[in-house]
Amino acid sequence: MPFYIFELGHGEVEVGIAYASYAAAVVVIRPAAGHLADKAGRRLSMGIGGVLLSASMTLLSLSTSISHVYAAMFLSGVASSLINVAAVAYVSDVGGLEDPALYSKLKIAAAAGAVAGGVSIPAVYILSKLMGYAAAFRLTALAFAALSAAALFHLPEETRHLAVRHHRTDVRVLSCIIVASLLAGLSTGLYGPQVLPFLHDRFSLSPFAAVLAYLPAAISWFVGPRLARPARSSVALGSLVVAVALIGMAYSPSPYIFSAIWVLESLGVAVLSTSLEQMVSRNVAGVYWARGYGVYQGVNNLGYAVGAAVSGYMYPPFLYAVIPAVALSALSLKCLKPQ
Numbered sequence: 001m002p003f004y005i006f007e008l009g010h011g012e013v014e015v016g017i018a019y020a021s022y023a024a025a026v027v028v029i030r031p032a033a034g035h036l037a038d039k040a041g042r043r044l045s046m047g048i049g050g051v052l053l054s055a056s057m058t059l060l061s062l063s064t065s066i067s068h069v070y071a072a073m074f075l076s077g078v079a080s081s082l083i084n085v086a087a088v089a090y091v092s093d094v095g096g097l098e099d100p101a102l103y104s105k106l107k108i109a110a111a112a113g114a115v116a117g118g119v120s121i122p123a124v125y126i127l128s129k130l131m132g133y134a135a136a137f138r139l140t141a142l143a144f145a146a147l148s149a150a151a152l153f154h155l156p157e158e159t160r161h162l163a164v165r166h167h168r169t170d171v172r173v174l175s176c177i178i179v180a181s182l183l184a185g186l187s188t189g190l191y192g193p194q195v196l197p198f199l200h201d202r203f204s205l206s207p208f209a210a211v212l213a214y215l216p217a218a219i220s221w222f223v224g225p226r227l228a229r230p231a232r233s234s235v236a237l238g239s240l241v242v243a244v245a246l247i248g249m250a251y252s253p254s255p256y257i258f259s260a261i262w263v264l265e266s267l268g269v270a271v272l273s274t275s276l277e278q279m280v281s282r283n284v285a286g287v288y289w290a291r292g293y294g295v296y297q298g299v300n301n302l303g304y305a306v307g308a309a310v311s312g313y314m315y316p317p318f319l320y321a322v323i324p325a326v327a328l329s330a331l332s333l334k335c336l337k338p339q
Contacts, residue, residue, distance in 0.1 A: 025077025034294020049082030111221030189307020224270025238272030
């Protein structure tokens with residue numbers, strides 16, 4: 001995405017705004033998406049989200065200006081809100097409350113999907129040699145639109161097995177989880193959209209090489225969720241790992257070292273984000289599970305949107321992101337439960 005925006009004649013500021021557009025949609029829509037999933041069901045919410053995701057990818061494939069990109073990213077944020085909230089609530093329904101490892105399996109499944117989507121990287125590279133980067137990017141977006149539409153035929157059946165059995169909401173702990181999600185989103189937003197442009201500027205990497213630098217970090221999303229626990233120590237340790245990794249990324253002398261440290265950063269993010277998700281269902285009554293996740297994810301993306309919107313003005317972005325990461329670690333030790 002960043003390099004496509006560069007192809008349209010724009011820079012790091014527009015990259016940050018594009019990612020902020022996605023996050024802004026999440027902030028606005030996810031609480032409402034949670035309400036829809038609780039009232040109308042998980043399956044319907046996922047179905048509507050799938051249709052909108054296909055539409056957003058189609059719009060991106062037809063884009064010719066930065067305004068089209070902003071609109072596509074916003075629509076994609078709406079779609080992901082409907083899908084993600086329903087999916088996490090569904091995991092809670094079928095056993096996540098009693099077996100937190102199910103949330104880890106959901107994260108790992110998402111990582112597997114991301115790796116499978118990684119086939120688009122060499123595809124875009126090869127196509128870019130034939131038709132240019134922008135045209136190759138648009139064609140790939142159209143392929144993802146088709147895949148999103150095909151997924152509509154494989155939606156899970158409706159179920160709420162455990163929701164009716166869990167009646168307790170711990171407002172104090174839930175409030176702490178929400179603030180923690182805000183800090184996590186702010187930290188990620190400050191550097192996330194600028195990683196690929198940073199690699200391009202610092203090490204003169206091509207779009208293809210810059211994306212390849214991330215591939216080792218994908219391993220962390222298969223390992224990190226397995227290490228996560230619904231405990232404050234898991235969140236605190238994960239956020240400290242992120243903070244240390246960010247400092248290392250800022251001062252990496254080569255793309256190879258940067259890529260290796262990126263593995264550590266992704267491991268920390270995977271652990272802390274999975275741990276927080278595991279905590280939500282334990283501190284929200286079952287009838288409000290989807291709404292609880294909607295608020296949690298919405299606040300997380302509020303932090304991300306703020307960070308992404310200003311990320312293009314901060315260089316190097318990693319050092320600024322250390323502050324909320326360290327604050328998150330301290331907060332988790334103060335107000336989250338030991339287990």
